[in-house]
Amino acid sequence: MHPSPFTDEHDDLRAAVRRFVETELRPNVREWEDARWFPDAVFHRAAELGFLGLKYPEEYGGQGGDHLHDAVWTEELARCGSGGVAAGLGAHTGIATPPIWKFGTEDQKRRYLAPAVAGERIAALAITEPDAGSDVAAIRARATRVDGGWTVRGAKTYITNGVRASFLVTAVKTTGEGGHHGLSFLLVDTDQPGVSASPLEKMGWHAGDTALIALDDAFVPEENLLGRENEGFALIMANFQWERLMMALGAVGAMQDAYDRTVAYVKRRNAFGRPLSGFQALRHKLVDLATTIHAGRCTTHDALARFVAGENAIREVTMAKLLTQRSAFEVIDACLQLHGGAGYMEEHEIERMARDARLGSIGGGTDEIMREILGKVLDL
Ligand SMILES: Cc1cc2nc3c(=O)[nH]c(=O)nc-3n(C[C@H](O)[C@H](O)[C@H](O)COP(=O)(O)OP(=O)(O)OC[C@H]3O[C@@H](n4cnc5c(N)ncnc54)[C@H](O)[C@@H]3O)c2cc1C
Known part of the structure; x- marks a missing residue:
């Protein structure tokens, strides 16, 4: 199976989300982090651009796409520099509204899903x-x-x-x-x-x-x-695979963002008369990080491809969640180290990314619970 399930069709969406993230989110996240709040207007704007209803039918204001469109949104959102902003938007589109879409009555979809897609009601x-x-x-x-x-x-x-x-x-x-x-x-x-x-x-x-x-x-x-x-227990279980895939996609996006920023930093920062990237030990470290990110991306995209193909991908999804969450924290922490003292300063955003990444091994089912699930799936 090809590790990336995305096609050219997703490129336009990716470019549009990236533009939104780079011009309307990233420049503001420092202020929002300090305020410990991002404005509800972000939901309204994301709705205006169609991002809150990518996988939902047009009759409820959605874009009529599928989970792959939502996956693009999730990966790109992870590059906004604030786990809190990504989580707020992601919880709305990825975990709170899907049960209404899947199990809601027509009346519930009109009263709750459509206004959520329009950014008028936050879930x-x-x-x-x-x-x-x-x-x-x-x-x-x-x-x-x-x-x-x-x-x-x-x-x-x-x-x-x-x-x-x-x-x-x-x-x-x-x-x-x-x-x-x-x-x-x-x-x-x-x-x-x-x-x-x-x-x-x-x-x-x-x-x-x-x-x-x-x-x-x-x-x-x-x-x-x-x-x-x-019969609500089945509803709780129904969206777990997607939630965990979203978290894996988000971790891959965040790791890649931290890595890209770090490569740029070590190329411009000099020590002992040469750029940091001139030191073999640091280059090797970066190679290891790039390899970890690639492994996380391949595992996640493989799980995503199986999920969208309708396979029961519990093994692959659980492995993707388990592999990427701890990796994201470790990769971003290594990026922080490569920044030296600057890494510890708020200005460079790496310390925030490391703090934000720590949640991944806890939320959406902890690493230990992922291992419990895999223990059963692997018949151990
Ligand atoms: C920032 C944040 C946002 C969140 N957002 C939401 C949200 O929007 N909606 C929502 O419903 N929940 C949300 N959660 C809750 C999250 O899903 C839970 O925190 C998580 O599932 C762990 O549950 P717990 O905190 O009760 O830990 P506990 O279940 O008390 O676990 C404590 C420790 O014991 C381990 N453990 C527990 N059982 C076992 C076992 N059988 N074998 C081995 N180890 C075990 C755990 O892995 C963990 O290390 C959020 C949590 C955080 C921190």
Whole structure:
């Protein structure tokens, strides 16, 4: 199989996203990082350019493309220099809206997907709870039947876009059964008294919004049940492959960006009377980094090609996620080292990229959970 699934058809899109990233995101990320927030206007602008609905049908305002178009968007977005900005936009397009597209009723698509594609409503996927992360089946938020729907009590945490989201795509218990039984997906409007979100301070992704959300008898009308009642566990699982592919694509994009910046730096920086690139030890280091990035890209593109071809690519996707996330942190940390003291300074952005990359081994399923999955898939 050819390692790159992209064709010439994707080049135009890549150029357009790159232009947007270079002219409208990258110059502003420093300010947004300092403010610990990027404006909602970024969603509006991305929507205007068609990037929030690349894989969604035209009838909901989308571009009628497929996952490969979204993959181009994800790879390029990773070069914006802010993991928080990439994560906020990526969570909206890549994890929060897909369940509505796949499992939503026509009415739900009109009320939630179309406005999300238009950038008018911002979405968050709220699965994780203070006592349920890797162990998704331990979810405790509880929906109780009331006239016309449910009220929900519980807490969700580490939720990307959680402060700004106008609605949550969330999983809650709709029965008293244990384990993965009795879970349901609900669309929860956040502009009601029963929902409150507080921002969390974090190591990286500073421009992004990550929230602890309290659901205190939040009302959810009957028509906001996504998919079938008590069968929500399947919905949680349904998008994991795409989420992990997106993270692998993002890691490859970020590694390549850090590498490109570092090569430019070592060529212009002199020490002991010659450019840093004149030292064999540093050249060898760069060769190793380029090789790691290439291996990550090939593994990721192979998994992507299988995924878009409709294969059950759990082995390849899980390996791509596992391989690229720790690699991204290590490659970017090596790039920081190659910058010397400048690498430690905010001005050069490498320190931010290293901090931002650390999340990859934790979010979307930790490295340990990837190994657990692979242990089963490989029949070990
Ligand atoms: C910045 C950020 C953004 C996030 N965004 C979202 C979001 O938008 N929506 C959302 O729902 N969630 C989100 N998350 C949550 C994320 O998915 C979880 O943090 C992650 O799945 C890990 O769960 P946990 O934090 O509860 O860790 P735990 O499950 O408590 O794990 C702690 C440690 O134990 C290890 N461990 C756990 N079980 C096993 C096992 N069986 N075998 C071996 N090791 C194990 C883990 O690998 C980890 O090292 C986000 C997290 C962060 C940090």
